[in-house]
Amino acid sequence: MAETWLGNEDTVNDSQIIVGLEIGTSKVCVAVGEVGENQAVNVIGLGQAKSRGVRKGEIIDVALAEEDVRNAIVEAEQVADVEIRDVFLGVTGSHVRGFNNTGVHPVVSADREITGADIQDVIKNARAINLPTDYSVVHVIRQHFRVDGQDGVLNPEGMLGAKIEVDVHVVSGRYNRLQNPIRLVNGLHLEVNNISSSALASSLAILGMEQKELGTLVIDLGAGVTEYAVYSAGVIKHTGVLAVGGDHVSNDLAYGLKVPLARAEQIKIDHGSAVIDPEVRDRKVSLSDDSLIPGRQIDLGHMQKIMSMRLQETFELIANDIGRAGLIEYLRAGVILCGGGARIPHITRLARDVFKLPVAIGRASTVSGVKNALDEPEFATPVGLIKFGAFQANASPRRGGIGRVIRRQVAALFGR
Amino acid sequence: MSNSDKQREGANPTIGLIGLGETGVKLVEILAMIAPDGVVAHSLDTDNRSLSRCHQSRPFLLGQAIPCGLGTGGDSALARGAVESDSDELIEILRGTDLVFVVVGMGGGTGTGAAPFLANLAKQAGALVVGVAATPFDCEGIQRCNQATGGLRDLKQVADTVFHFPNQNVVLMEGADIALHQALEIANRHLCEAVLGVSRMLLEPGMLNVSFADLQASVQGRHSLGSVMHVEASGEDRVDDAVQKLLAHPASQGGEALKNASSLLVNLSGGDVTLAEMDAVTVAISNRSPSAKLVVGVSGQGNEEALKLTVVIAHAGKLDGADRESAPPKLDPNRQTSDLGYSDPFTVPDTGSYLDLGKESDGKNRNGFAYTPPAPPADALTPECREDLIRVAAKEEPNRTKRRKIIQELLPLEIVSKGRFEESEPTIHKGEDLDQPTYIRRGVVLN
Numbered sequence: 007m008a009e010t011w012l013g014n015e016d017t018v019n020d021s022q023i024i025v026g027l028e029i030g031t032s033k034v035c036v037a038v039g040e041v042g043e044n045q046a047v048n049v050i051g052l053g054q055a056k057s058r059g060v061r062k063g064e065i066i067d068v069a070l071a072e073e074d075v076r077n078a079i080v081e082a083e084q085v086a087d088v089e090i091r092d093v094f095l096g097v098t099g100s101h102v103r104g105f106n107n108t109g110v111h112p113v114v115s116a117d118r119e120i121t122g123a124d125i126q127d128v129i130k131n132a133r134a135i136n137l138p139t140d141y142s143v144v145h146v147i148r149q150h151f152r153v154d155g156q157d158g159v160l161n162p163e164g165m166l167g168a169k170i171e172v173d174v175h176v177v178s179g180r181y182n183r184l185q186n187p188i189r190l191v192n193g194l195h196l197e198v199n200n201i202s203s204s205a206l207a208s209s210l211a212i213l214g215m216e217q218k219e220l221g222t223l224v225i226d227l228g229a230g231v232t233e234y235a236v237y238s239a240g241v242i243k244h245t246g247v248l249a250v251g252g253d254h255v256s257n258d259l260a261y262g263l264k265v266p267l268a269r270a271e272q273i274k275i276d277h278g279s280a281v282i283d284p285e286v287r288d289r290k291v292s293l294s295d296d297s298l299i300p301g302r303q304i305d306l307g308h309m310q311k312i313m314s315m316r317l318q319e320t321f322e323l324i325a326n327d328i329g330r331a332g333l334i335e336y337l338r339a340g341v342i343l344c345g346g347g348a349r350i351p352h353i354t355r356l357a358r359d360v361f362k363l364p365v366a367i368g369r370a371s372t373v374s375g376v377k378n379a380l381d382e383p384e385f386a387t388p389v390g391l392i393k394f395g396a397f398q399a400n401a402s403p404r405r406g407g408i409g410r411v412i413r414r415q416v417a418a419l420f421g422r
Numbered sequence: 423m424s425n426s427d428k429q430r431e432g433a434n435p436t437i438g439l440i441g442l443g444e445t446g447v448k449l450v451e452i453l454a455m456i457a458p459d460g461v462v463a464h465s466l467d468t469d470n471r472s473l474s475r476c477h478q479s480r481p482f483l484l485g486q487a488i489p490c491g492l493g494t495g496g497d498s499a500l501a502r503g504a505v506e507s508d509s510d511e512l513i514e515i516l517r518g519t520d521l522v523f524v525v526v527g528m529g530g531g532t533g534t535g536a537a538p539f540l541a542n543l544a545k546q547a548g549a550l551v552v553g554v555a556a557t558p559f560d561c562e563g564i565q566r567c568n569q570a571t572g573g574l575r576d577l578k579q580v581a582d583t584v585f586h587f588p589n590q591n592v593v594l595m596e597g598a599d600i601a602l603h604q605a606l607e608i609a610n611r612h613l614c615e616a617v618l619g620v621s622r623m624l625l626e627p628g629m630l631n632v633s634f635a636d637l638q639a640s641v642q643g644r645h646s647l648g649s650v651m652h653v654e655a656s657g658e659d660r661v662d663d664a665v666q667k668l669l670a671h672p673a674s675q676g677g678e679a680l681k682n683a684s685s686l687l688v689n690l691s692g693g694d695v696t697l698a699e700m701d702a703v704t705v706a707i708s709n710r711s712p713s714a715k716l717v718v719g720v721s722g723q724g725n726e727e728a729l730k731l732t733v734v735i736a737h738a739g740k741l742d743g744a745d746r747e748s749a750p751p752k753l754d755p756n757r758q759t760s761d762l763g764y765s766d767p768f769t770v771p772d773t774g775s776y777l778d779l780g781k782e783s784d785g786k787n788r789n790g791f792a793y794t795p796p797a798p799p800a801d802a803l804t805p806e807c808r809e810d811l812i813r814v815a816a817k818e819e820p821n822r823t824k825r826r827k828i829i830q831e832l833l834p835l836e837i838v839s840k841g842r843f844e845e846s847e848p849t850i851h852k853g854e855d856l857d858q859p860t861y862i863r864r865g866v867v868l869n
């Protein structure tokens with residue numbers, strides 16, 4: 007797979023339509039964007055459908071998922087008044103892993119001046135990763151170059167040196183499981199321009215240059231999975247997917263409060279909290295509208311206890327992972343939350359307690375357009391996919407148009 | 423009001439579930455969520471850790487003084503002491519209950535030691551007592567297995583009947599490659615099925631009722647091992663389908679269990695059960711069980727498409743007070759190991775009890791409750807015979823995964839904690855199953 011290009015925000019002349027598709031666990035969401043001059047992204051429409059065939063970010067019922075994706079696409083086409091032929095697709099799931107790799111290359115030319123060919127070679131080396139046979143690479147994202155041990159070189163071309171190294175962040179996943187959503191989308195006669203890990207997409211939607219420089223952790227709290235990405239010094243350092251999400255919160259509540267899952271989901275939305283409100287102890291709410299069990303009461307204290315324990319554990323698992331990678335102290339811009347879980351009352355307070363860092367809810371500030379798409383935290387992934395698409399389009403030769411070149415790369419990987 | 427008064431008034435019998443030891447507690451927790459209304463669940467253990475996971479049932483710590491919440495470490499004598507010291511409270515718990523299920527995993531300390539004593543208390547309180555017992559996998563070692571066999575015998579001596587599920591049956595059905603947690607899950611389904619099947623049969627409003635009195639008549643005072651099968655089928659051929667599943671059920675032992683039954687309680691539940699269907703089920707079962715007394719009930723209403731078939735198999739055993747027809751077992755103190763297929767309920771002879779032995783002998787046997795089971799009788803199932811049974815069971819479903827599916831269909835546990843994640847890959851992090859509620863894994867008690 008080609009290197010994922012996330013650099014240089016060059017200009018594009020013609021405005022293009024780029025579509026992001028997230029087949030999420032709770033919703034299928036299609037975001038339609040217009041990429042204008044200076045690569046400014048303008049979101050012109052959104053299509054949504056309740057997702058029924060997905061668990062933990064992966065498709066378990068193709069027929070249902072297909073119907074939901076079709077509905078969301080149709081809605082987006084109507085709202086944005088465009089015909090959608092191709093999409094940038096978000097992929098996620100417990101099998102999607104991120105890790106860092108280094109490529110090394112000796113500079114061979116007599117004068118030791120680093121050429122474009124040297125750079126290509128070192129990147130090629132960094133990409134030569136020994137993955138298990140059933141895994142495929144989703145992204146190879148360039149971080150920094152090193153020339154003769156000198157750190158943090160952004161572009162070594164023209165420098166003098168004997169050895170050139172490059173650090174990359176690699177995201178990989180199981181071939182079959184990556185292919186499932188691609189096949190589904192193709193079955194709807196839509197092309198997949200490229201795939202992006204949802205964690206990456208969400209972070210692209212939300213983070214500005216400054217946050218990436220200072221160091222930020224983005225956490226997308228979805229229904230089926232919690233995805234996270236760490237940026238520092240302008241580049242992506244770490245990504246991860248935890249197959250735990252809002253569904254787990256609801257499931258815990260259903261179990262603990264002895265109510266059906268759908269009811270637990272509603273109770274969570276109506277009365278949920280990420281931390282235990284001391285005033286709520288021993289307070290009960292009636293499920294008055296419950297025709298089956300009239301007068302049934304739910305203990306709010308229990309509810310918040312169950313919920314806060316799950317959410318705290320989720321944050322702790324992420325904190326441990328990032329701590330192991332030694333990245334906590336690099337997060338000078340703190341933690342940004344997105345995904346539906348970011349709507350949980352007091353979720354920022356809980357995250358602040360766990361990470362001991364400033365925490366904020368993310369907005370898709372790096373794009374403009376349809377108001378609600380930008381303010382709602384759960385649209386970070388689809389909106390970010392537009393951004394991802396815009397980078398990709400920009401990296402590919404201008405004349406060929408976005409589709410063709412990248413599509414060929416996708417085909418090389420997924421058309422096996 | 424006495425129990426029989428209540429019966430006369432036509433009220434539903436009160437059903438109590440008592441889970442003993444870690445396994446019993448686990449099962450009772452599941453059952454408490456899905457059992458019909460009117461079933462009261464209690465969890466009893468010597469171990470605080472397992473009680474802290476109780477949310478649906480009422481926890482009770484056995485042996486507050488000793489072993490003071492720390493578990494028995496496999497010492498069943500310690501557990502016996504603990505229940506004995508808690509007799510008064512336990513009698514309170516059991517008071518007024520018509521039918522008591524004593525749910526237990528045999529082989530550890532608590533369950534093995536406490537179950538017979540508790541069953542006896544329940545008996546004395548006037549309840550009909552049904553034991554529901556799991557026994558260990560062969561691979562857990564001969565000592566544990568012997569301990570379990572002893573516990574099972576003792577429980578059977580006092581309980582009216584014991585529904586026994588050897589965990590090893592899962593290995594026989596599914597092969598040894600199955601993951602432990604899956605094997606336990608399957609075993610637990612079968613154990614829960616026994617309790618649920620009987621509870622529903624007794625509590626669900628029916629047109630033709632299988633009543634508490636029917637159950638009483640077929641199991642009271644029998645002191646035998648019985649079994650419960652619960653199958654479901656829908657569609658055109660739901661009766662044929664259900665009967666096939668019944669025969670493939672591990673507890674039916676390839677039809678052998680039906681053949682030897684002394685009485686059978688059969689309950690059909692589902693929408694619009696026709697007379698023809700009733701007839702078909704009755705004929706299919708009575709053909710395979712010519713000598714059994716058969717009671718057939720029909721319950722359920724509405725337009726439920728599935729036909730649910732519950733069959734309680736009771737064996738004659740012996741009646742209370744009747745002369746023991748077989749000689750007391752000859753215990754050979756030198757025999758340390760046994761080729762006993764202890765997982766086979768029918769190799770356990772009907773008489774003698776190590777519990778009694780412990781009391782009657784000079785105390786030598788009490789020490790650690792060393793119990794060496796006698797050799798299996800000649801007519802016990804041979805390995806070849808067992809193979810045959812497995813083949814019979816497998817014949818219906820040559821495909822292994824398909825077979826497993828059927829077994830799991832037997833008991834739709836609607837709300838187990840896995841709930842929504844049943845079909846997806848479990849989220850395991852450092853050996854911990856994150857799909858389970860956090861508060862439960864952290865042992866938080868809500869009350």
Ligand SMILES: Nc1nc2c(ncn2[C@@H]2O[C@H](COP(=O)(O)OP(=O)(O)OP(=O)(O)O)[C@@H](O)[C@H]2O)c(=O)[nH]1
Pocket residue numbers: 442443444445446448468469493494495496497527528529530531532533534556557558559562566589606607609610613
């Ligand atoms: N069917 C089934 N059997 C189980 C399960 N867990 C344990 N067992 C079996 O039950 C036997 C007894 O184990 P426990 O219930 O843990 O023992 P205990 O009664 O708590 O006794 P202590 O040793 O005092 O803790 C084990 O040897 C296993 O074979 C389960 O979830 N399902």
Ligand SMILES: Nc1ncnc2c1ncn2[C@@H]1O[C@H](COP(=O)(O)OP(=O)(O)OP(=O)(O)O)[C@@H](O)[C@H]1O
Pocket residue numbers: 028029030031032033034057062063227228229230231232251252253271274275278344345346347349350351383384
């Ligand atoms: N106000 C709220 N309080 C609590 N939870 C909420 C609230 N609003 C949304 N959620 C939860 O957020 C989750 C949905 O988030 P989101 O739309 O980001 O998920 P998704 O993208 O469909 O799933 P995934 O990315 O995991 O595949 C649901 O679990 C939902 O219950």
Ligand SMILES: [Mg+2]
Pocket residue numbers: 028030031204226228229345387
């Ligand atoms: Mg999402």
Ligand SMILES: [Mg+2]
Pocket residue numbers: 443444469472493494530532
């Ligand atoms: Mg124990």
